[in-house]
Amino acid sequence: MVMFSFTRKQSAPIDGQKPGTSGLRKKVKVFMQPHYLQNFVQSTFNALTTDKVRGATLVVSGDGRYYSKDAIQIIIKMAAANGVRRIWVGQNGLLSTPAVSAVIRERVGVDGSKASGAFILTASHNPGGPHEDFGIKYNMENGGPAPEGITDKIYENTKTINEYLIAEDLPDVDIAAIGVTSFGGPEGQFDVEIFYSASDYVKLMKSIFDFESIRKLLSSPNFTFCYDALHGVGGAYAKPIFVEELGAQESSLLNCTPKEDFGGGHPDPNLTYAKELVARMGLGKSDSQGELPEFGAAADGDADRNMVLGKRFFVTPSDSVAIIAANAVESIPYFSSGLKGVARSMPTSAALDVVAKHLKLKFFEVPTGWKFFGNLMDAGLCSICGEESFGTGSDHIREKDGIWAVLAWLSIIAYKNKENLSGGKLVTVEDIVRNHWATYGRHYYTRYDYENVDAGAAKELMAYLVKLQSSLPEVNKIVKGIHSDVSNVASADEFEYKDPVDGSISKHQGIRYLFEDGSRLVFRLSGTGSEGATIRLYIEQYEKDSSKTGRDSQEALAPLVDVALKLSKMQEFTGRSAPTVIT
Ligand SMILES: O=P([O-])(O)O[C@H]1O[C@H](COP(=O)(O)O)[C@@H](O)[C@H](O)[C@H]1O
Ligand SMILES: [Mg+2]
Structure with a gap:
């Protein structure tokens, strides 16, 4: 059995490691900076309770995007140094995000072991390659993404980190070959198991x-x-x-x-x-x-x-x-x-x-x-x-x-x-x-995305929309001036959610304009980009009359779209005359 030791590497905080809607997503070149990935991984270990690290079984895999293979080897070495007992990797480092969730919940090792968490390496729908995006997020024992309490802790840790643990002398593991490799460390055995990506799923x-x-x-x-x-x-x-x-x-x-x-x-x-x-x-x-x-x-x-x-x-x-x-x-x-x-x-x-x-x-x-x-x-x-x-x-x-x-x-x-x-x-x-x-009935619906907008301009637009909400008569005057046949805005707010299970409160979750006829305009900033800001505008109108549910959606929504763009001064703030993507 190959033996390994571990070292404490000096490090220092790196700005901007706050996880977004679904983990940390940045350009590959950002992730490749010295200590960048290591700081985030150690900050995650430090945010978990000891029993979820020492002696634990963790999954490490992802969508196979550029830099995943290097990242997997780094995380394996850091896991070994932090006292993790075993790492499970999908063959070639591939596991879909749902499959990781399934593996955490369902997979049982030959010795009865169960995983208590996972590092998922993906930037989801963002492009990949040396000049594109990489991402990492941590999922918990229930198979779901870490809750805000944990991601906040990870972020706080990234702001004070001064060292990380890594087993530098642990040889790279061949992640293409199915099977278990065992190593001997200062605290006992450490196993890396490569398994067929699709079996549990x-x-x-x-x-x-x-x-x-x-x-x-x-x-x-x-x-x-x-x-x-x-x-x-x-x-x-x-x-x-x-x-x-x-x-x-x-x-x-x-x-x-x-x-x-x-x-x-x-x-x-x-x-x-x-x-x-x-x-x-x-x-x-x-x-x-x-x-x-x-x-x-x-x-x-x-x-x-x-x-x-x-x-x-x-x-x-x-x-x-x-x-x-x-x-x-x-x-x-x-x-x-x-x-x-x-x-x-x-x-x-x-x-x-x-x-x-x-x-x-x-x-x-x-x-x-x-x-x-x-x-x-x-x-x-x-x-x-x-x-x-x-x-x-x-x-x-x-x-x-x-x-x-x-x-x-x-x-x-x-x-x-x-x-x-x-x-x-x-x-x-x-x-x-x-x-x-x-x-x-039919909910006519469309989403306009303005990708890679200047972050400052996007913030200003959102602030403007919030300010506008303080006077509904003023909003309705503007709306009627744009399209007299669009119904009145009955209320407007920023969405706030109280979790019915744990009572936690999430504020500022999107700006809503709710119309008397059930139509809605929603504005929010994407939390999954890696650069600049993406403004999302969601437009919806309900039609109950079954003789009117067969219209072309863009045509049915045209008046509301017009209201949304003019009310928000979209072009003025962003300089964009059209969205990047319409769905
Ligand atoms: O990117 P994924 O597939 O992991 O998806 C992630 O982001 C989406 C929103 O993205 P945005 O903040 O850009 O609107 C969320 O709806 C989704 O629940 C989350 O898992
Ligand atoms: Mg995705």
Whole structure:
């Protein structure tokens, strides 16, 4: 057995290590500065209770983006020096964010060991490569992202750190080879186990869904399917699940080889960045020539986000979670005994609220950030939740789950078509969505993103919008001056959330303008970027009349969009005449 020792390395605080909505995300060159990653990792160890470090089992893996391999070796050496007992790594350092959550919750080592936390190496949907982004976040024993209490502590530690521990003489571990390597350290044995990235996750999915019914759907001549991993880690799960387990054609997988730079693309599953899929589904500027698939989906870099498309049809993420919730009990075995409750993030449309009301379900509105759902799930209050930011999931784990969302949709389609798979007319994605609108009404919804805006200008715009809220008559005068037929603003505030489980309060979670007819304008600054600021503007309008739910969304929302842009003086503050991305 190879022996190792450890050293205390002198270090000093480095500015700007405050975790955002989902961990610390910065340019690779920032992470590669001396001590940068090390300071953050040691600050995390120091923020945890001793029993979660010494003698513990931790998972270290991620979406495989550039710098991950180096980062994994550094974290292994630091874990060894800090007294961690064993590290679990997905083969080649690959584990999707939902798979990490599943591994923490479900995996049991040969000696009965269980993981108590994980370092997830990802910057999610941000591009990768030497000049792009890297990221790291810590997840806890429940499989979910560390709560604010811990991330605040980590940040405080980064401001005072003066040393970190590292086993410099521990040799690099071959993370491509499955198996266990044992080392001997000052406090005893230290193991690094490399395991197949998909095994625990596939097992979990099979326990949730009826794979046989999905397999029948995928093999039906009536149905065609397509999945785009955008060269993210989703590719490591797509083949084992969709092809090997469910019998899809290999040709239905696009960009499913994980790459360090995501093939030079932007691994964000939306209508702008998932270009190839969008074209294949007949929604692009230059559409593919052949037969269009009935169903298409894309994932982000770490495969927790998802976009669902039908033939020439986009499903908004806000509708997606509402539709999954409305159909879950009959279509998905995991939910057959009923839903405990449902939840959405504040800027997500109220489509889910209407379903919750119809089905008499507990309902929660939380701030943006998956960690807020975790408490509700741990307390048994929520089964299904989702966000406008292409995140959907359930209490099977404590992260959003892109492949789960695809399997949920396939389950619903399979259920609706169980009588007509061998012939007959297919109930399509579009049919399912339109029927949903006819039953529950439609929440017209769009999001405008202004990426990489000057941070100072973005702050000024937000401050201006808050100030404006102090006089509603003034707001309404402006609104009416822009479009006299837009309804009145009934109230305006900054969203504040009191967690019903632990009573913690989160303030300043987005600026809201709520209209008398149920329309909403929401403004917030993204918490996931790595440079400058991204302003997000969310626009929503409810239509109950089923004869009016079939309009083009941008057209239906045009007056409200106009009001939002002029009321916020968007162009004046940002210098931008158009958003970077519209979804
Ligand atoms: O980036 P991910 O996929 O980890 O997603 C993260 O950020 C999203 C918001 O991003 P922003 O603050 O930019 O609007 C959240 O909705 C999500 O819960 C969180 O996990
Ligand atoms: Mg992500």
